[in-house]
Amino acid sequence: MNVLVLLAVILFILMTLIGGSKGVRSFISLFLNFGVILLTVIFMTNPNANPIILTMIACTVISCINLFYINEVNSKTTTAFLSTIITIAGLLIFINIITGMAMIQGFGEEEIEELGMFSLFIGVDFVKIGASVIIMSTIGAITDVAISITSPMREIFNHHPLISRKDLFISGLNIGKDILGSNTNTLFFAFFGGYMGLLIWFKDLSYSVGEIANSKVFSAEMITIFCAGIGIALIIPIASWINSYYLVGKRKN
Template identity: 80%
Template sequence: EVVTRHAMIQGFGEEEIEELSVFSLYIGVNFSKIAASVIIMSTIGAITDVAISITSPMREIYNHNPLIRRKELFASGFSIGKDILGTNTNTLFFAFFGGYMALLLWFKDLSYSVGEIINSKVFSAEMISIFCAGIGIALIIPITSWINAYYLIKKREKSHDS
């Protein structure tokens, strides 16, 4: 909510008002919380995708080398994550342009300047969603690698103790 409040992206942009003019906007909904929810929902998908894409190969590495040390397993997961980071960045970028292609064409038809496009609420809200997803992806790589390495080695230690 802090991000949406300081970026002032809650509510509707000029481009969306025309479509919503027939509806009552006095419904008692906090649009700041809705904007924060949209950012969180769009970020969760990207983070989950990266986490699963890291844990599966780490398990395979562990299965093929059950005596691997935790530090080596973590390093492998981190290396896998770095490779995934590039492809997911492209995915986020193209998802934005694919989802907002009609809006970008509308901006062009209305002769919006680059400054007007960048300062529009719709564009800013989407850019913040992309940046939050990118930050989430970058943060989940070491977190997932560490948790998975810890879990797999702990599981091995428990099986040796029994």
Template identity: 70%
Template sequence: MNVLVLLAIILCSLMILIGGKKGTKSFISLFFNFGIVLLSIFLMTDPQANPIIIAIVACTVISCINLFFINEVNSKTITAFISTVITITLLLFLIYIITDKAMIQGFGEEEIDEILSVYSLYLGVDFVKIAVAVIIMSTIGAIIDVSISITSSMQEIFHRHPSINRKELFTSGLTIGKDILGSNTNTLFFAFIGGYLALLLWFKDLSYSFGEIVNSKIFSSEMIMIFCAGIGIAVVIPIASWVSAFYLIRVREKSQNNEASK
């Protein structure tokens, strides 16, 4: 526990020192997000609850915390929030279909040890919906990060070039997104794989063949999370670019019309 407290103090100090007020809000938001995730887990254990709806509501609240609490309510956070909601909605249908067809729900053989095997694994919940909820909540952070990066950059471009048209602004957003796409996708890959490095070493000790590793449920579910998160990042780029371009140009046109009417 002392190590955890020490690391938390170091992280908090660095975030306040480097990020100032925004860094402080970012550190506080970590606890808010943890509380939302923990509450979602408890709610999902209720057989009458729908895990997908809980995950969507949780992701919406997390988006509000990460965007509006940290960066306040402004044009870039509003457009980033709209882009995030649209992307998650579109991604939901793809995730549900893939999860159902791939049959990655439930526990894998590697996750059921001798102690757990003596207990009943019938928990009274829909594991397909649980798997969908897990993937959605695993991708939300990356989608929020990309959307705010694009909308923030596009707002800066718009302020530097207030006469820019909608098409040029949208193209600029796509160009920014292309640079973000590769780095964020690789970040996701190493973050997920790094968390399961011990499992890969265990596969080696068990003399699993390459085919057995690829076809194992736990490995497949992890790779599906990576692919879905990557798809979410790719999809949010044009959506955030279009929403931001539409919003900024619409505000400019409305302002010009108000000035002309005076």
């Protein structure tokens, strides 16, 4: 049996046993998200397409899959979705500016040998492509933090229906403080785990610390981590405020 198939079967069994029907939907969502990303990449190869708009559409669809398909449509997923879209929209503009200023678009000199046989005149805006890559790397973490805040906030409101909007908002912020550090570190270690070979290569090439820091490959990944961290930090107050506003407003109505 193919190793990939075997691992997929093991994952499916575990997610089904532990998560039940929600675990099955979570497993299916992996393939749905992969399909969305694949279609986005295909459309991005069209020189007339705008990668920023495509990325925003893809992030919206992925958010719907991760929130509404897995957790169904309810108040916590609705507010989490709205918070995610607001954060992604603002972050996308910011990342597009940062990508152009940092000039991390395209390929690094370490990748020139592999690209030597291909034509570089493909008519695609690599600045926007670079911004799209970064934002697509953050969407999973942002939706995860959003639902991790709105869900316990709803539980707090259900147990204390007379809680004020300010206290509920502060509770959301306190929940976010515990999430912020762990999620940021997860992104950081995911980078070093995935690029351990690159770091070893830098060592074999006798790169200095300055050369490593200024390498386009390294800089692009570090900027991705920082932008993802900014997105995680932003989603906390946004999700907390929107959810507290909705829940308390619903009680008053």
